[in-house]
Amino acid sequence: MxxxxxxxxxxxxxxxxxxxxxxxxxxxxxxxxxxxxxxxxxxxxxxxxxxxEYLVLAKYMRVLSSAFVARFPNRIINIHHSFLPAFIGANPYRQAFERGVKIIGATAHFVNTDLDEGPIIAQNVIQVNHAQGARDMAQAGRDVEKIVLAQALKLVFAEKVFVSNNKTIIF
Known part of the structure; x- marks a missing residue:
């Protein structure tokens, strides 16, 4: 990478x-x-x-203060265990299960001061069905998270991501 x-x-x-x-x-x-x-x-x-150059959040489930985030503009990368903007915050797989979704996914994004609303770098989804419980979805989601985080880091480290307002342009 x-x-x-x-x-x-x-x-x-x-x-x-x-x-x-x-x-x-x-x-x-x-x-x-x-x-x-x-x-x-x-x-x-x-x-x-x-x-x-960058901070990467993985398995970090605490909200960073605005002052901390401001020190590293577009330099903190988070992997979120859901397909944002749906199911923000904690327990997205339980939320997804309760809603009966047919796809789950992961989103890698730059961190800003709004919870899980920073510019999106990479996303991916997989299909799920009624036979899978929240725990099954979480396991499948962890696999997607790893792939999405690796894709995002590869793009960022290769300097192929440009941030414009709250969106990214990928070259």
Whole structure:
């Protein structure tokens, strides 16, 4: 992908062993008992030491403060586990199951100050049916998420994405 992972920051320790196998620095910054701003400040101190071009959110289920997002305009990439703009926020697969959808998908987008409303970089969907429960949909959705995030990162790192207002133009 023409990229180097400088470090991983986790607010849970679950991924530390995976990250360490690849020799990538892992920084654990708990969010427990902290304000959003205090947690963002601790992350900023670690991030600033690396001077990254982009931040990639994966398995990160906390809303970033507006001040944090403003420091990295169109440089924070999130993978959202639904086909935005439908089913924003938490539990999209439960929402999809309850609505009886026939497709589920994933959306990679730049983060802005509006929850799950940043410029979309890549999307994909798969078909589902009535025999699949919310848990089955979530498993299938995780596979789509991986593919969509990889597609988005490849485009961004190759400098093929141009942001215009709240839309992207892909070259």
């Amino acid at each position: 023409n990229a180097t992972i400088l470090a991983v920051i986790g607010n849970y320790l679950e991924l530390e062993s995976l990250v360490s196998r690849f020799g990538i620095p892992f920084h654990y910054i708990s969010h427990e008992g902290k304000t959003r701003e205090a947690h963002d400040q601790e992350m900023s101190e670690v991030i600033d030491a690396y001077h990254p």
